[in-house]
Amino acid sequence: MNRSSQHSRFVVGLTGGIGSGKTTVANLFSRQGIEIIDADEISRTLVKTGSPALEAIIKHFGSSITDAEGNLDRKQLRELVFADNAEKEWLENLLHPLVRQEIQRQVAASSSQYVIIVVPLLLESENYSDVDRILVIDVPEDVQLERIKKRDGSSETLARSMMDAQMKREGRLESADDVISNNSSMDSLEKQVKNLHHQYLQLSVR
Numbered sequence: 001m002n003r004s005s006q007h008s009r010f011v012v013g014l015t016g017g018i019g020s021g022k023t024t025v026a027n028l029f030s031r032q033g034i035e036i037i038d039a040d041e042i043s044r045t046l047v048k049t050g051s052p053a054l055e056a057i058i059k060h061f062g063s064s065i066t067d068a069e070g071n072l073d074r075k076q077l078r079e080l081v082f083a084d085n086a087e088k089e090w091l092e093n094l095l096h097p098l099v100r101q102e103i104q105r106q107v108a109a110s111s112s113q114y115v116i117i118v119v120p121l122l123l124e125s126e127n128y129s130d131v132d133r134i135l136v137i138d139v140p141e142d143v144q145l146e147r148i149k150k151r152d153g154s155s156e157t158l159a160r161s162m163m164d165a166q167m168k169r170e171g172r173l174e175s176a177d178d179v180i181s182n183n184s185s186m187d188s189l190e191k192q193v194k195n196l197h198h199q200y201l202q203l204s205v206r
Helices: 022-031 039-046 052-061 074-081 085-109 141-152 156-164 169-175 186-203
Strands: 010-016 035-038 114-118 133-138 178-181
Touching (some): 022 035, 022 186, 035 039
Parallel strands (some): 035 114
16 A cells, blocks of 8 residues: 655654554664654643643643643543543644644654654544555554553543544554554564564665
8 A cells, every 4th residue: 555645755654553562663663773753742742831732722621631730631631532522523623733744844854764653543534645654553452451551540441432532453454554463572573673674665765
């Protein structure tokens, strides 16, 4: 499923369900000298204290959405938006255009032979034109559920709500150009990353 992105640089969109290990895989590509652009990190920067985006969130949800220091209470926000689709849509409409704009800026400024953008909702947003390849990090759903609960301290209900808000595993795999299975050892993960790294180096020569 080759695409032609709007960027001159070869761009790989790395995605996967919550708790699949996207950050771990991205870090392994970074060790190969590849620049990583993380949509979640950009989103966190956009809502830092005093930012226009945070002010908009406070105006919409109320001041209780921040802690005593004025920082966004991300856990509370997550619980609110995953309990109400309308609120989730409002937040996405606020942040997604800003995140996409910053991703495009960072891609244009990048210098590695290809670039990986980590976008959890890449397939849900259908921004396929921004990437040349889609790389899906795949784990069984039961493993995914346990990782979310352990990582975030989330209840099973909230963890399942977050999983349900994303594309189903089968849909992700159908949309993928490449798949990394993250249900084994770190050695296996590193081997898969190195194999794809060499493939992307070849594809990026154009």
